[in-house]
Amino acid sequence: MSTQAPSRPAGGDIKISCRNIWKIYGREPDSFFTARNGEVEAPDSLHARIIESGHIGAACNVSFDVEVGEIFVIMGLSGSGKSTMVRCISRLVEPTAGQVIMDGGDLLEVSEKELIEIRRHKMGMVFQNFGLLPHQTVLENVAFPLKVQAVPKEEREKRALGVIELVGLQGREMSFPRELSGGQQQRVGIARSLAVEPEIWFLDEPFSALDPLIRRQMQNEFLRLQRLLHKTIVFITHDFLEALRLADRIAIMKDGWIEQIGTPSDVVMNPATDYVAEFTQDVPRVKVITAGDIAEPVAEGLDPGASVSPVTTLEELMPRLAGRDEGLAVVDDSGRIMGRVTPHTVVSALATAEAQAET
Ligand SMILES: Nc1ncnc2c1ncn2[C@@H]1O[C@H](COP(=O)(O)OP(=O)(O)O)[C@@H](O)[C@H]1O
Ligand SMILES: [Mg+2]
Structure with missing residues (x-):
């Protein structure tokens, strides 16, 4: 309590x-x-x-x-x-x-x-x-x-x-x-x-x-x-x-x-x-988990032009990732690159979330 x-x-x-x-x-x-x-x-x-x-x-x-x-x-x-x-x-x-x-x-x-x-x-x-x-x-x-x-x-x-x-x-x-x-x-x-x-x-x-x-x-x-x-x-x-x-x-x-x-x-x-x-x-997990939650750290090589905000939900993110195996940079309001999201990170985050929800 x-x-x-x-x-x-x-x-x-x-x-x-x-x-x-x-x-x-x-x-x-x-x-x-x-x-x-x-x-x-x-x-x-x-x-x-x-x-x-x-x-x-x-x-x-x-x-x-x-x-x-x-x-x-x-x-x-x-x-x-x-x-x-x-x-x-x-x-x-x-x-x-x-x-x-x-x-x-x-x-x-x-x-x-x-x-x-x-x-x-x-x-x-x-x-x-x-x-x-x-x-x-x-x-x-x-x-x-x-x-x-x-x-x-x-x-x-x-x-x-x-x-x-x-x-x-x-x-x-x-x-x-x-x-x-x-x-x-x-x-x-x-x-x-x-x-x-x-x-x-x-x-x-x-x-x-x-x-x-x-x-x-x-x-x-x-x-x-x-x-x-x-x-x-x-x-x-x-x-x-x-x-x-x-x-x-x-x-x-x-x-x-x-x-x-x-x-x-x-x-x-x-x-x-x-x-x-x-x-x-x-x-539904897709409405809650955000790009910022699942961004994986990367050293370099991200195209900051192809970016999403960390508050983007997976639901909003998925259509933008279609056909983009290299992923998108997650860039916060101040322009800082927080990491990368890819179709793979999204699917694996959702699978983990579903598994947790069932326990
Ligand atoms: N003036 C009051 N006198 C006695 N009990 C009150 C008074 N105002 C609120 N309460 C009691 O305090 C509790 C919380 O009420 P409230 O803050 O209005 O809840 P909520 O806004 O979440 O619906 C309730 O049990 C309510 O009956
Ligand atoms: Mg009230």
């Missing part, structure tokens, strides 16, 4: 760090801790005491780091503690214990006033139920967070129009939410959350209320926006395939605990618990 995989990403700057966060609901949640960080016993025995006394552990000893510019997905079934975690990070709910470090400072130490400023200027939030103001137009809804910041009308409308165009809603500025489809309403929600140019973008099941086809479009849209904007993102979903599609890294939660943290291919290829393995069982 308490398998705490390494919470630290491979490299790069950390934007937010959650350290041993507990959120306990019930009569006397504070009674389990001597002070806010005064954890006095092993997490598992503390948890047993919490449950025995009729309290709910909505988040239990949760630790992870979110790197600048990454899409960090928290995935879990309903009631697993995802919304609790995202609310703890933004302090919309007060953690019972633990620390939230943002840009090096403890967010739980700042005053209510500073906190409001941080939320207004640094955080953008998107919710499952859109949360739009029904009697305001698209333009007014999107400009609203800027109005709260007291940005002058002309300036805020200019900025709002910019993000409305970014999400593809130009022409609908004067519409009211009820005149829009679910997908369009969520585009308004996304535009509004981006209007303040947040440093951290929280999305709590933003596409869960949408039809599968629209959901797919919105996922693509979201990835397109992230390629443009490079935000630091905490994205919540209960949909494992959505998590695999969108995540740089995934944290899988169950009953308030983190089961595993890893890249999509880590999680699928090396599930840390039986629970994670159940999710991964039916996932």
Whole structure:
């Protein structure tokens, strides 16, 4: 239950760090801790005491780091503690214990006033139920967070129009939410959350209320926006395939605990618990394993002109390798050659993955 995989990403700057966060609901949640960080016993025995006394552990000893510019997905079934975690990070709910470090400072130490400023200027939030103001137009809804910041009308409308165009809603500025489809309403929600140019973008099941086809479009849209904007993102979903599609890294939660943290291919290829393995069982490996995962090192002789990005999935890679026995160079964003993929490496990786899946 308490398998705490390494919470630290491979490299790069950390934007937010959650350290041993507990959120306990019930009569006397504070009674389990001597002070806010005064954890006095092993997490598992503390948890047993919490449950025995009729309290709910909505988040239990949760630790992870979110790197600048990454899409960090928290995935879990309903009631697993995802919304609790995202609310703890933004302090919309007060953690019972633990620390939230943002840009090096403890967010739980700042005053209510500073906190409001941080939320207004640094955080953008998107919710499952859109949360739009029904009697305001698209333009007014999107400009609203800027109005709260007291940005002058002309300036805020200019900025709002910019993000409305970014999400593809130009022409609908004067519409009211009820005149829009679910997908369009969520585009308004996304535009509004981006209007303040947040440093951290929280999305709590933003596409869960949408039809599968629209959901797919919105996922693509979201990835397109992230390629443009490079935000630091905490994205919540209960949909494992959505998590695999969108995540740089995934944290899988169950009953308030983190089961595993890893890249999509880590999680699928090396599930840390039986629970994670159940999710991964039916996932087609070709959609998960990437060129970067299987690149074999080569000394020289690669044609950097014939290259693929390390995030290319095997599904995307296979047609490009047809008739290319010499393979393709795997070249990362900075132009570094990571190695080579060939039809042979792909087939052998898939065979290995299938063999693992059967055991
Ligand atoms: N205000 C609250 N009071 C009591 N229990 C709560 C409260 N909010 C959430 N919970 C409980 O905490 C657990 C986690 O809830 P939540 O974070 O909303 O899960 P998720 O977003 O993964 O569906 C659930 O058992 C839920 O019933
Ligand atoms: Mg939720």
